[in-house]
Amino acid sequence: MxxxxxxxxxxxxxxxxxxxxxxxxxxxxxxxxTGGVARVQIDGETVMELPLSQDARVELGEPGRGNLLIIEDGTARVERADCPDQVCVRQGAVRYNGESIVCLPHKLIVSIEGGGSNGVDGSTG
Ligand SMILES: [Zn+2]
Missing domain, CATH: 1.20.5 (Single alpha-helices involved in coiled-coils or other helix-helix interfaces)
Structure with missing residues (x-):
């Protein structure tokens, strides 16, 4: 027993x-x-990583030479920019691993890393 x-x-x-x-x-x-992050690089250096799960408004760069980065509903986008070409603004929102927003005049790169890697591999089309 x-x-x-x-x-x-x-x-x-x-x-x-x-x-x-x-x-x-x-x-x-x-x-x-929900672990995707928006990695923000300026002039080749990573300055911050923002979780896409958390809404945020971030002023990047400096006045007259900046970008307003918005994290909303799991996406990242540049809402306003002082660059002459406005390419970064017109790129719209990104959310999937590997997508990125580039602002050449400001040497700014916002790239999505991690998260969503399962089952969304078909995003290359
Ligand atoms: Zn730009």
Whole structure:
């Protein structure tokens, strides 16, 4: 009887560990799904990384030579820019891994990294 009791405790312990492991994997899976970030590079240097899951308005550069970066609904876009060509503004919103917004006059690159890598590999078309 004593052996059986100990054995039963082991089973319960293993069950708890499995449940915890499952919860951890589920949590990791959920966070990975929303884990995309907008990496902001100016003149080749990464100045910040913004999670797409969190809305934000960020003034980049300096007055008269800047870009207004908007993070909204899981997308990133340049809403306003002081550059002459306005290419970065016209590029619109990006959200998928590998997409980027480039502002050549300001040497600004906003690239999407991580997140959405599962099942959206067909975005090359
Ligand atoms: Zn621009």
């Amino acid at each position: 004593e052996w059986l009791k100990t054995h039963r405790n082991d089973v319960i312990l293993i069950a708890v560990l499995v449940a915890l492991g499952g919860a951890l994997m589920l949590w990791l899976g959920l966070t990975r799904q």
